[in-house]
Amino acid sequence: MHQNQTDLRPVVSAKDLAMILSAIGAYSHNAEFRxxxxxxxxxxxxxxVFREG
Structure with a gap:
């Protein structure tokens, strides 16, 4: 059975999401990471989790 990417809903805490965003920020020069x-x-x-701005 093939799942569409939109079907995947991993559970990520606010802290985890902040850490992920921080880590990939170092690669923001790359368009795919950006x-x-x-x-x-x-x-x-x-x-x-975050405010816009």
Whole structure:
């Protein structure tokens, strides 16, 4: 059975998400990491983990 990427919903704590965002921030010169960081940051704002700005 093949799962679509949108079907995956891992459980990540606010602290874990902050650590992930911090770690991938070091690679923001790479467009793929920058895109991932932006998507995760948007999700973090949506979840109330971070504020926009």
């Amino acid at each position: 895109d991932l960081r932006d998507r995760l940051q948007h999700q973090a704002v949506t979840w109330g």
